[in-house]
Amino acid sequence: MSEQHPPPPIPSTSQPPPPPEADSSGSSPAPPPPPARAKEVSDDIDPSADSMAMRHLTEESRTYPCESCGGELHFDIRSQFLKCAHCGNTHELMENDGRVDERDLREALRLLQLNKQSHEQAFIDIDKEITCQNCGGNTTFSGSLTAEKCPYCATPIQLDDVHDAPERLPVDGVLPFSIDDKQAKELIGKWISGRWFAPTEFKTYGRTGAFSSVYMAYFTYDADARTQYTGRRGDNYTVTVGSGENRRTETRTSWRRASGTVNNSFDDITVFANEGFERNRIAKLEPWPTETAKPYSAEYAAGHLRRTYDLDVEECLPEATAQMEAAITQTVRQDIGGDQQDINSMSISWLKMTYKHLLLPIWLLTVIYEQKPFQVYINGVTGEVHGSRPYSKVKILIAVMLAALVIVVVVIAVSASGSG
Structure with a gap:
């Protein structure tokens, strides 16, 4: 984990709570596994595992075999059930009852300080090779990736050691996909078709791109804040000055001192916790309906x-x-009132700060064009689409030539009309 620093000070007399000092897809379904192999695998399974998952202790991973045919279970977005890709059998999810609880932020910061420089580094920075317990093929997990499909038999494999590690903050909730594969492809096809100057090759993403459903890591923050401020209120008024031709109206401002206290309450301020993606474009997928997240x-x-946090x-x-402080500043301006506001100081007291670690669903398209990657993102719940695309020089040149031709035609027509 990279060296951690306390948050930068708010441009006022307050700061956010500082950390305490340390004490020191579309592929064909794979055939079911042979019965003998499935029995052999069962010796490595934790009998106390819940749901349909089979925990493989030697690999510190889990898979989801179908108890009817031995095939692979997937979370089916349309039905919201676990569904076998081979026989179509479905199983209800064994959800945790209750709500997604918030956790105390200050306590989390304290624990992070205690675990600083721990062996957590090994979980994220070292690639891990897992043997598929279905076909025996090897799958490599890199970085923060913790759920993948076997490249040989498409068996869903999930790592447990990262999410269950005591040095890692546990996942509190998940917002399940509600946009399925078919809907996502329609949305992204519509988005790409609207990019007029995109190269034709880019629009054939179905043959040239990688399209995946990914649960990304987010932290959400709740806070109650009380802010004392000082400043000035400006009220505009008009006066008439000068005489004769120089007579005019001017706007002037009458200033007076202002001070007071405002209260703000923030709920689920979302922050993307993964690296290697275009944060500015992913931010445009908001708002997320985090209130519907499930345990x-x-x-x-x-x-x-699935990715854990980077x-x-x-x-x-x-x-x-930074988002909270921008909102607090706006609240202070509204409290000062008048036509203009001049804030001299803000002293923010954070009365309560909590957080949640959530997994949020994103459909991700990655297209390599002229040896450069371009990514398009879809909110897996709302269907909001944002991304980057290349530009076709040929199409731009043709558009410029057509525009020049239109200008020439208009000029000739105007000239002919004038001479007539």
Whole structure:
């Protein structure tokens, strides 16, 4: 984990709570596994495992075999059930009852400080090779990826050691996919077709791109804040000055001192916690309906990619507090009133700060064009689409030539009309 720093100070007399000092897809379904292999695998399974998952202790992973035919279970977005890709059998998810609870942020910061420089580094920075317990093929998990499909038999494989590690903050909730594969492809096809100057090759993403469903890591922050401020209120008024031709109206401002106290309450300020993606474009997928998040169950990620966080709750905090402080500043301006406001100081007291670690669903298209990657993102719940695309020089040149031709035609027509 990278060296952690306290959040930068708010441009006022307050700061966010500082960390305490340390004490020291579309592929054909794979055939079911042979019965003998399935029995052999069962010797490595934790008998106490819940749901339909089979925990493989030697690999510190889990898979989801169908108890009817031995095929692979996936989380089926349309039915919201676990569904066998081979026989079509479905199983209800064994969801955790209750709500997604918030956790105390200050306590989390304290624990992060205690675990600083721990062996957590090994979980994220070292690639891990897993042997598929269905076909025996090897799958490599890189970086923060914790759920993948076997490249040989498409068996969904999930790593448990990262999410269950004591140095890692646990996942509190998940927002399941509600946009399925077919809907996602229609949305992204419509988005790409509207990119007029995109190269034709880019529009054939179905043959040239990688299209995946991924649960990305987010932290959400709640806070109650009380802010004392000082400043000035400006009220505009008009006066008439000068005489004769120089007579005119001017706007002037009458200033008077202002001070007071405002209260703000923030709910689910979301911050993206993964690296290697275009944060500005992913931010445009908001808002997320986080109020509908469900208590975390790994079953939702069966058959889909899943990532743990690259940036922890402390490293994401400055982005969250920046959003909160912008809202507090606006509240102060409204409290001052008048036509203009001049804020001299703000002293923010954070009365309460909590967080949640959530997995949120994103459909990700990656297209390599002229040896450069271009990514398009779809909110897996709302269907919002944002991304990057290349530009076709040929199409732009043709458009410029057509525009020049139109200008020439208009000029000739105007000239002919004038001479007539």
